[in-house]
Each structure stands twice: as structure tokens, then as C-alpha cells.
Amino acid sequence: MSTLPPSMPTAVNERLAALLAQAGLGNRAAFADLYEATKSKLFAVSLRIVRERHIAEEVLQDSFVNIWNNATKYAVAQSAPMTWMTAIVRNRSLDIVRRPHVEVQDEDDFFATNMEDQRPGPDDQLASRRDQVKIEHCMKGLDGEQQQTISLAFFQGLSHSEVASHLGKPLGTVKTHIRRGLLKLKGCLES
Amino acid sequence: MRLGNPELRSRLASEYVLGTLRGGARRRFEDYVRRDAALRKEVETWQAHLLPLADRLSPVDPHARVWKKIEARLDGARSTSVASTKAGLWESLSFWRSVGLGASGVAVALLATMLTLKPVEQSPTLTAVLAEDNNVARVFVEQSKPGLLMVKMVTPWKTMNGMALELWVVPKDGVPRSLGLINDTGETRLVFTGIDEKLSGGLVFALSKEPPGGSPTGQPTGTVMCKGAIAHMPSKLPRSPI
Numbered sequence: 001m002s003t004l005p006p007s008m009p010t011a012v013n014e015r016l017a018a019l020l021a022q023a024g025l026g027n028r029a030a031f032a033d034l035y036e037a038t039k040s041k042l043f044a045v046s047l048r049i050v051r052e053r054h055i056a057e058e059v060l061q062d063s064f065v066n067i068w069n070n071a072t073k074y075a076v077a078q079s080a081p082m083t084w085m086t087a088i089v090r091n092r093s094l095d096i097v098r099r100p101h102v103e104v105q106d107e108d109d110f111f112a113t114n115m116e117d118q119r120p121g122p123d124d125q126l127a128s129r130r131d132q133v134k135i136e137h138c139m140k141g142l143d144g145e146q147q148q149t150i151s152l153a154f155f156q157g158l159s160h161s162e163v164a165s166h167l168g169k170p171l172g173t174v175k176t177h178i179r180r181g182l183l184k185l186k187g188c189l190e191s
Numbered sequence: 192m193r194l195g196n197p198e199l200r201s202r203l204a205s206e207y208v209l210g211t212l213r214g215g216a217r218r219r220f221e222d223y224v225r226r227d228a229a230l231r232k233e234v235e236t237w238q239a240h241l242l243p244l245a246d247r248l249s250p251v252d253p254h255a256r257v258w259k260k261i262e263a264r265l266d267g268a269r270s271t272s273v274a275s276t277k278a279g280l281w282e283s284l285s286f287w288r289s290v291g292l293g294a295s296g297v298a299v300a301l302l303a304t305m306l307t308l309k310p311v312e313q314s315p316t317l318t319a320v321l322a323e324d325n326n327v328a329r330v331f332v333e334q335s336k337p338g339l340l341m342v343k344m345v346t347p348w349k350t351m352n353g354m355a356l357e358l359w360v361v362p363k364d365g366v367p368r369s370l371g372l373i374n375d376t377g378e379t380r381l382v383f384t385g386i387d388e389k390l391s392g393g394l395v396f397a398l399s400k401e402p403p404g405g406s407p408t409g410q411p412t413g414t415v416m417c418k419g420a421i422a423h424m425p426s427k428l429p430r431s432p433i
Contacts (some may be wrong), residue, residue: 135240
């Protein structure tokens with residue numbers, strides 16, 4: 001087993017990494033602990049994208065079977081455990097949302113819904129706090145349209161054309177907002 | 192699609208992580224990522240940057256059936272043979288008492304090795320050398336800080352035949368408590384909530400051979416591969432009150 005990647009400051013991350021390592025060795029009890037510690041955050045990630053609880057449940061199942069089967073590869077991934085697992089859940093959600101029977105509905109009340117949870121809580125520790133502070137800071141540096149398009153794509157899992165139809169804007173405009181927004185984020189995040 | 196252009200690589204990696212790269216393009220990009228370590232690194236960098244945004248979301252508890260289904264799928268994939276509990280030897284306290292002296296000679300012999308493993312930043316609070324009945328030292332265990340147990344395979348077995356190694360701490364009552372599975376080579380770091388409570392009052396460590404995934408019963412079911420008495424070290428410096 002490897003030592004932990006260097007960029008994980010919190011004890012929570014260290015614990016999750018250790019649980020993943022145990023899961024990689026086939027330890028089911030550790031895997032159960034890992035599920036308990038991360039299920040609610042990861043379920044929220046998927047639910048936001050796929051919109052329906054039963055589909056998000058399917059995503060969570062597939063993702064955790066995937067996490068179990070690939071836990072031995074985590075050690076070489078060099079990322080924070082929550083980042084690694086979030087990527088798996090997002091990928092599965094984005095795959096599944098493409099299925100024809102899944103209607104992606106517009107949420108007109110999107111900005112009114114309680115998307116943002118700014119209250120500090122124990123779950124905040126799950127992501128590396130420092131990474132989170134940084135991305136939030138950099139997002140604030142984007143102009144309004146860039147923030148809006150990137151947030152819609154990231155949280156709702158909307159494609160370029162879905163973002164365009166959601167906002168009633170031309171596809172090319174949306175692509176430009178997203179492209180420029182990401183470039184600006186990159187500059188900020190790597191500074 | 193050529194991926195030689197650094198700007199294009201970075202843009203596609205960012206849109207892949209953001210989720211706007213879709214359908215066939217997404218799958219093609221994943222094929223590139225599998226073959227291109229530098230591109231994979233680019234994706235991982237974007238993941239590290241963007242995915243913490245997900246922390247904004249309020250947690251939502253999934254239904255309990257999700258875990259049951261995950262377990263069912265894992266059970267379906269693994270061997271259904273479950274070893275029966277061989278409780279006899281494990282429950283005998285005199286068996287554990289017999290460990291002490293036999294292993295201590297080995298412990299002394301290994302002390303030099305232990306000390307050269309790494310520079311000692313903190314004095315260990317607990318150490319043990321786990322040996323076989325013929326006194327071949329196999330495993331070294333050390334705790335240098337709360338919440339973390341380092342386990343080092345000093346002499347690996349040639350083959351485990353797909354079986355897992357599970358570490359147990361045995362307190363006075365003789366009922367082993369599982370500390371987790373151990374790599375059959377190199378080092379294993381055991382970190383979990385409550386590890387210090389499990390270790391407190393521990394007299395002996397033992398390593399048992401278990402089916403893949405560990406003991407199905409929560410108690411050792413297989414052969415004891417090696418064992419050793421635990422030496423609890425008094426801490427040199429009392430902790431200052433905070």
C-alpha cells in the first residue's frame with residue numbers, strides 16, 4: 001500500500017484513503033464504513049444530475065461496485081479520495097442521463113431551489129477544504145454568464161445545447177461563455 | 192481528432208470533467224485518456240480543481256436498500272463458500288498467554304531492524320513482532336501516533352493462494368478484535384475511527400488466514416499465521432494540557 005498523496009491535509013481524507021486501501025484489499029467492513037461516510041454527498045451529486053431518486057440510486061449502486069472493483073487502482077490515482085469517488089459518480093450519472101428513457105426536465109425554479117448549502121457542517125470536511133475554498137474563490141472571479149453556464153453544466157449535468165435551451169441563448173454563445181470561463185478558472189486555479 | 196495541441200488537450204480535459212463533453216466525443220476522449228498518461232494527468236488536475244464544487248450540495252441520504260443491493264452484487268461476484276468458525280483455539284486464553292516469551296527473543300533480534308526502518312520522529316507507543324511458532328519473524332507492528340497503526344511485512348509468505356491476511360488484537364478477555372486486512376508484502380497503514388479504543392488493553396496481535404474479503408463472521412476463522420505479544424511503551428513526554 002502506498003503512502004497518501006501529499007495534497008490531503010485533513011484527517012477525514014486520510015481516513016477515507018485508508019478505507020479505500022482496505023477496500024482494495026477486499027475488506028468489506030471498511031468498504032461499508034466508506035459507503036456510510038460518503039453516501040449522502042455522492043447521492044446528492046448524482047441526484048442533481050439525473051433528477052430522479054430511483055435513477056440516482058442505480059448510479060450509486062453502480063458507482064460503489066465500481067469503487068470496490070477499482071479500489072486497488074486508487075493508490076496510483078494521486079487524487080483526494082472524495083475527488084476520485086465523485087468523478088466515478090459523476091461519470092456514471094452523465095452516462096445514464098443519456099439514456100433515452102430519462103427525461104431531463106427543465107427546472108424553472110432552479111435558482112430558487114436550495115442548491116447551495118453554505119452552512120458549515122461536518123460534511124464540509126469531506127472534500128479537501130483548501131481545494132473547495134480555492135474553486136469557490138475562482139468561481140466568484142468569473143462574470144455572471146460564465147458562472148451561470150458553468151454551474152448549470154456542472155451541477156445539473158447539462159450539455160452545451162441543454163444549457164443553451166435552458167437559458168434561451170444561442171448555442172455558440174453558451175459554448176463561448178463556458179470555454180472562456182474554464183480558461184479563466186484555469187488561470188485562477190493555477191495561480 | 193488529434194490531441195497534440197496543448198490548448199485542445201486542456202480544453203477537452205476541462206469539458207470532460209465539467210461534463211459538457213458528451214456522447215461519442217466523451218467516449219473517444221476516454222479512449223485517449225486510457226492511452227495517454229499526460230492527458231490523464233490533465234484530467235486529474237481538472238478533477239482536483241473542479242470537483243470540490245460538489246461540496247456546495249446539501250447531502251441527501253439514499254434509501255437503505257441501496258447498500259443492500261450493493262452488497263448483493265458484491266456477494267454475487269465472490270465465492271459463496273464461507274469457512275466455519277474455528278473457535279476452539281482462538282478462545283483459549285492460555286493459548287494467548289503462551290505467546291509472550293517465545294516471541295520475545297525474536298523481538299530482541301529484530302529490534303535493530305525495526306529501528307532502521309525509518310527515522311524515528313515520534314517514539315512508538317506500542318510495538319510487536321509477530322512470529323510463527325518456529326520463531327520466524329514475519330510481521331512488525333508499530334504505533335507512533337494516535338489513530339494510526341503501521342504494519343510491516345518483514346518476511347512475506349511465498350504465496351497466499353488468494354487468501355487474505357487479517358490482523359487481530361486480543362485483549363485480556365481472549366476475544367479477538369479485527370483491525371483489518373494486511374497487505375501480504377510491504378507496509379499497511381491502518382487508520383480508522385476507534386482504532387485506539389480497540390488497541391487499548393491489547394495483549395497480543397495475531398494474523399490469521401481468511402477468505403478473500405476477510406473473516407465472514409467477525410471472528411477469526413482460519414489458521415493463525417503468526418502472533419506476538421504487544422509491548423506498550425510509556426510515553427516519555429507527558430502531553431501538555433491544551
